[in-house]
Amino acid sequence: MKKTKILSLITSFFFGLTLLLQPVVSFSMTLDELIAAAQKEGEVNTYWHSSRMGKKVAAAFEAKYGIKVNATKMKDSEMTERIVREVTSGNVIVDLVGYDDGPFLDTVLTPKGMVENYVPPYLSKDIPADSQKPLIYLWQPFVIGYNSETYGDSCPIKSLWQLTEKDWSGRFHMWDPRIASSMLQMFSAMEDRSDELAASYKKHYGKDLKVSEANAGLEFVKRLAQNNPVLYNEDYEIAVAVGTKGQSKAPIGIYSLGRHRENAKKNLALALCDVDPFKGLNQPTYMQIVKGAPHPHAARLLAYYVLTQEGANPWVGVVGAYSSNSSLGSSPDNPYPTAEAWKGTLLVSNNTNVANRRSDLMDFWIKHSK
Amino acid sequence: MFTSNSTRQNSLLVSLKIKLSKLLLQPTFLIGVILVIILSYLVIAPIVSIFSNSVSLTMMDAMLSGGKDGEFTYKYVDRVFTSSISEKIFWIPLKNSLTVSFFATLIALTLGLILASLVTSTNIFGRKYLGFLLIIPYMLPSQAMATAWLTMFKNRKISGPQGMLESFGITPPDWLAYGPLPISICMALSYFPFAFLLFSSALGKIDIQLEEVASTFGAKTKAIWLKIILPLLIPTTMSVLLLTVARTLGTFATPYILGTPAKYTLLSTSLYSSVRSNDSGVVAVIAIVLSLIGVMLLLVDIWVVRKWQRFVTVGGKGIKRQPSKLGIFRMPTTFFAWVIFLIAALGPFIVLALSTLMREPGNFSFSNFGLAYWTGVNVPGMDQPGIFTSPEVITALKNSFLIAGSASIICGILGLLIGYAVVRLPGTLISSFLRQISFLPYLMPGLAFAAAYLSLFAISRGPIPALYGSISLLILVMVVTYLPYASRSGISAMMQVGPEPEEAGMVLGAGFWRRIISILAPLQKSALIIAIILPFITGMKELSLVVMLVTPGTELLTTQSIRFLDFGYTQLANATILIIGVVVMISVLILNRVTKTNLASGLGG
Structure with missing residues (x-):
């Protein structure tokens, strides 16, 4: 009984002290x-x-x-x-x-x-x-999405590496990495998980990935940049480009999953790509x-x-x-x-790694993009 | 002098009195000094700042990579000229800029020359109207042509509503929709009126006697043109060439709208990308390069004009060239001239207007037309109200009027004050300094100048607060950029008013302000109106100067239209551009009414 009283007295003392110490904004x-x-x-x-x-x-x-x-x-x-x-x-x-x-x-x-x-x-x-x-x-998943009206129930690509194939040249729509740091965060996270990217390549093409850069993540970034992706300032535009109905060769894009809420309102046909090894980035x-x-x-x-x-x-x-x-x-x-339930299928970047690599990654991207 | 008619004694007294009162009462000198101080800060400081920015470590980089904020570095110079990305951010854009400028200038020059010859010297149908109508493209903001092109030729390569042609089932190929070809054409169509104006006025100045002599000797019209008129037009041609190249290099909207989808980067868009990615050291270096190219072109122009001046023939005033009969070519040439008007002036208007009235592009059924994009509360397919119901547009409209309006008033007054100081303090250092310095902004492309302002006013320096994010920064940068025009017209207007009326007023005891208000202002009324409305028009359609300086809340109509485009709200962008076009047209009409001259010829911006 006494103890709690003393305790509460002490607490209120410190409470008051913090109030005194922070006269402007009190936590x-x-x-x-x-x-x-x-x-x-x-x-x-x-x-x-x-x-x-x-x-x-x-x-x-x-x-x-x-x-x-x-x-x-x-x-x-x-x-x-x-x-x-x-x-x-x-x-x-x-x-x-x-x-x-x-x-x-x-x-x-x-x-x-x-x-x-x-x-x-x-x-x-x-x-x-x-x-x-x-x-x-x-937490917002940025996902690889496709047009379900054009391609039906399954995504036209199975592995991310297909985005670097000629068939998808000029048909992958994404943010401009010079403007949206999310893309640099994604590149950095890809570096962190290079092994999975290399494994995915092997699984899909049945042969080993030839890596001419420091790691498989960087190799992917290079090939993606060289494959002429279409860049935007706004993810709204990416979603519209991907999801607009009536396209025979609809592109694939990365945009925030939240855009799927506009499917009905804006008459879009956006669907999530079940693609290996990552479905996108958890931002x-x-x-x-x-x-x-x-x-x-x-x-x-x-x-x-x-x-x-x-x-x-x-x-x-x-x-x-x-x-x-x-x-x-x-x-x-x-x-x-929940965000956790996506398990490893969404990339999550490490802030320190991104901070160390971002200017190099940015230059690397600019250098290799067409 | 006023005193020359008086007796000797009187004249001595009066001149003494005048000298004394000049020193004590006439603030001309004071005005001159104040102007020198203000202009030094507004014109020279930004230039110094951008040079220093190009070789000092930015705060961002200092934070990211260690090192001291502002320490000397060649990092950015290296990055632009020699690094692994220099090709992407500088050399390729430079090559593209030069390519596009070359073709745009070539087309603009050819169109300008042909149309000027047709309108000034032939019996083409409707030549009276064409003289004005062909200048309209010059009054439209530069993105009008580009967005009209996009609205028409856009294909599925990029996002947004369907292009008009595509909705008719024709898919324009990428090379027609984006990249160098449309950029060159759109720039040419925006800038040919400039060539048209210069050639028209040059043709008007050629001494008609030369032609008469030649034709007396039996020369055919063709020979007269080839041997006499065209050679006499060489200096004008050089001027048009250099100035159009300079203009196209500094244009931002066209390459941004039509080049970005094809990743066709010009120096202006590369500069903008660097601004958006906070690479301010690189921004400074590219801006310096752009300015140097501008200075170089201008110096060549001055040299050419000087070199050819001895061939300029004066005379033949009042005698207009008889329009030559075109014969069977009358119909085709008329057709040609009107088609150009249709494509360059009327076309964009129609395309833009149509796109804002049709819910779905290309569907001409009556039910598809409506005012949703203008007055809708929630425009179908967009999370966005229509133009007149959107607070953003209303703010932008207010800002445009406020900024262009105050900038032009300040600019007009400042121009006359500079004129006053320059003319009334002849032979002094102040006079020549003011004359030179007020011309300096003319040398820098708007983008480069804006970059300089951004670096200068981003933080507070001494008594000047950080103006970044404020309306006053936008007003200031406009004032300074348009100053060359205003001060030039101010100087020439003041030249025409001798000191006598003022001195008379002085003798009668009128103070300085009294003289300004009662003597000078009435005399300079129309000069002042011109000096205000011209910058206003230019300010209303200004984009490249302000695109990096606007912040949320200080958006102008022009920048708002770019925001809409970024979101793929093409129709809203088009509607915004139409509003600008209409405001500008009305201003031009008012100007014509007030000054009773064809002021299209004064549109230097």
Whole structure:
């Protein structure tokens, strides 16, 4: 009895101490206090990897809390540039970012203190520890997809290596690696899993892969680059190119699985390729508060909100994304109920490896692309 | 001088009084000094900054690879000229740029010369209207032609709605849809009016007596043209050649829209890729190369003009060349001229407009037409409202007016002020410095200049805050880029007003501002209007200058149309371009009405 009293006294002492130490933004605010502080700020600015922040979340958030969300969809290279420029110039506009470039986050933004990692304390028990530092809010599979109207129930390729064949020259559609870091993350992950790529080659062609580069992953990247893939800035366009009906030689593409939700609405025929050895890339998206954010509380509240069922719903309510909040479900339209259930079929990059290799991989890609 | 008629004593007194008041009351000198300071910062600082950027380690690279931010490095120079990727990011784009420029210039020059000869010197049908109509392509933003081409010839190689031809069952081959051929043609069709204007005015200046003498001696029309007129057009031809090459090298929209699908990269698009991948050292190096090419072309042009000046014949004023009778060629040539108008001016308009009115391309049934892309709340097939219901477009429209509007007003006033300082401080260092420096931006392609501005204003320096992401940066860069035109017209307008009216006002006790408002402003009214509307028109259709500087919230109509294209929302892009076209046309008409001249000839932008 006495012990617990003392304990609670000590706790509240430290609680008070932390409050004193962090007069501006307190991590230990109750949710109600956070809401009140956020509402005082009135608005929050975001740069987001997905347009759903602006199109769906913003309205719901404003309706619920009366706080306006200014959301801009942005590719990560541009976002990187913005964050660095804003923080170094001291003219910070953005509060919260939904950011795909984990390698840059881990090696530059976090160590330089340009962003602040905020895990909403009200939810932290539901978020796996390895997704907390830095905070991953969403996993999105980027998948190899094909046109099911043209090719029926099965993907026209069985092995990724077929994408490097002449038959698919100019018929593989993907992001421009110069703009989307996801592609560099994928290349790096391919290097990490070179053995599986080599094995897949052997399995498909019945002979050993002749590797003239450092590893089979790099060999694949080279051959892919030489095979004249069509590059885009936006994955929406890739999905439309692949899935538009009425094509006799529809291309194959890599795009976010979430595009499959638009099959009915946009009259597309997108389907997932069951291809060996990888079906695509599992892309984590990080959520960070920018240092010196003008609306720090509103940013925290929004970060909390998109990790709740209601706020995450625009992503997890449809096919193609998994929240890092393990208590939230995912859409039954997904081929697998959780990100883990894809097992090894999705590439996951290692941020340190990507950071070490990215500029070489980029130059390697530019050098070999036609 | 004003005092020359007065008595000796009076004149001494008055001139003393004037000198004193000039020193004390007349801020001409002060204005000159202030202008020198402002322009040095706005024109020279960006150039210095881009040179220094090309050899200093960027913050990004310093962060990624260790090393110190800003330390000296040849890394980027190497990367552009000698590294393993130099071929991809520089040499091939350079070769492609030169190829495309060559063909585009050749076509533009030929079209311009033929059409100018037909319109100025023959009895072709409708020559009165053609003189104006053939200039329309020049008023359209450069992406109009390219998107119209794409709307027409696009095939399934890239994403987005079907091309018009394809929806009729004809699949255009890749070489016709994308790459060097369409880029050259579209650029030629955008830039031939420039050649047309220069040739028309040159033809108008050739002394008619030369031709009369020749024909008196019995020379046939053909001989007159071959032996007299065409040789006299050589300097103009050289000018057209060099200036068109310079323009095509700096064009961004056409190669971006038509080259990217075929991975046909030009220097301008390679520069843009480097901007998008945060490779700012490489951006600086390529921008310098582009500027150097620009400077070189201009120097050659100046040299050519000077060399040929002694052959220029003056005279024959007021006597217009009798239009020669074309005989049986009258119909074919008329047909030719009108077809060019149709393809280059009316065609893009029709294609763009049609594409925004049809839900599905190529389906001409009545039910397929509608205003969904203009006023729809949720456009079918896109997660996107129509043009007039989309907040992005409304913002872009406001921004375009705000930015081009304020830039042109500032530019016009600044131009006159420069003119004032240059003319009223003759022989001083200030005068010649202002004259030179206000011309300097003319040498740099818009993309290169924007890159310089990006590097200069990305962070705060001294009292100047980081302007990146603000409307003021866009206004500023436009002001400076259009300054050569404004200051040139300002100087020439001020030349025509002697100091006498002002001195008279001074004697009567009018202060400096009073003189400006009551004497100079009324005299320079029409010069000011021209100096404002011309930059406004150019600003409304500006893309390459602003495409790297816009940020979310500061998008202009032109950049918004590129965003739409990036998303494959071709129809929305086309609608946006149409709005620009209409605004520009209206501005031109107002200009014509106000100044009662054919101002198409002043469209230098």
